[in-house]
Amino acid sequence: MEKLELRNVKLQWLNGGVNHLDGGAMFGVVPKALWSRKYAVNDKNQIELRADPILIQAEGKNFLVESGMGNGKLNEKQKRNFGVLEESRLDSELEKLGLKPGDIDYLLMTHMHFDHACGLTKVSGGELVSVFPNAKIVTSQVEWDEMRNPNIRSKSTYWKENWHGIEQQVETFEKEWSFGPIKMIHTGGHSDGHSILIIEDEELTVVHMADIMPTHAHQNPLWVLAYDDYPMDSIFSKQKWLEFGINRDAWFTFYHDAVYRAVKFGQDGKITESIARKK
Secondary structure (H helix, E strand, O other): OOEEEOOOOEEEEOOOOEEEEEHHHHHOOOOHHHHOOOOOOOOOOEEEEEOOOEEEEEOOEEEEEOOOOOOOOOOHHHHHHHOOOEOOOHHHHHHHOOOOHHHOOEEEOOOOOHHHHHHHEEEEOOEEEEOOOOOEEEEEHHHHHHHHOOOOOHHHOOOHHHOOOOHHHEEEEOOEEEEOOEEEEEOOOOOOOOEEEEEEEOOEEEEEOHHHOOOHHHOOOOOOOOOOOOHHHHHHHHHHHHHHHHHOOOEEEOOOOOOEEEEEEOOOOOEEEEEEOOO
16 A cells, blocks of 8 residues: 655555556547657556555544445446446455544545546345445535536446445535545536635645546546546646645655655656556
């Protein structure tokens, strides 16, 4: 479990599963000759994307950023189409830390696409129940509304199986939500309700841009996903928060990156420090 320890905040990455998506879709209009220099691609033109939640411990609370791929939620066709070679090991990962799903106080959902939200529910006794029964599940109001009433484009990624059974736990916000050193900010872009996380612990800063910068290879503001519903919003937000983070020598953290858990970028855009994912 890779860690990033600040002054009063500790982050640890947990194994939430992995999928493989088309590299062209993940880099949009960027030619393969360019993006493939920065991120490995297999013979099916797929890139590896982790779905690894980040456990944040601060203010005596346990926060989990995203919920992973879950277990037993995907049928064989979905596993094949999404390149899911590994489902979540979240229970055993928490157990190693002396924790149980019931010990999670907050689920911070930057958005609720299936690869972020499948781990929220499970089937028990023939019904969908919450995996994290004591947690408040925090997401933007826009995201929560679309999750339950997806449009023609988004219905393929917002599944009722991922929100039935957790309705009473959901806490929404309009522009910002905060608890201690952690702040969620609604940006839109990847989805209409997409949010990012900022952690400010004394003089140390962490920026988690979720799927508007899903990997270190998406650093260029113009390199946006074909999956983004509002790409210009992604571009503007990435520009803004990259500048914010670089000026503060911040760590940029990732949920999907198969190479790095976190990096720092210099003013020239080059990586100056990094925490690599152990394979």
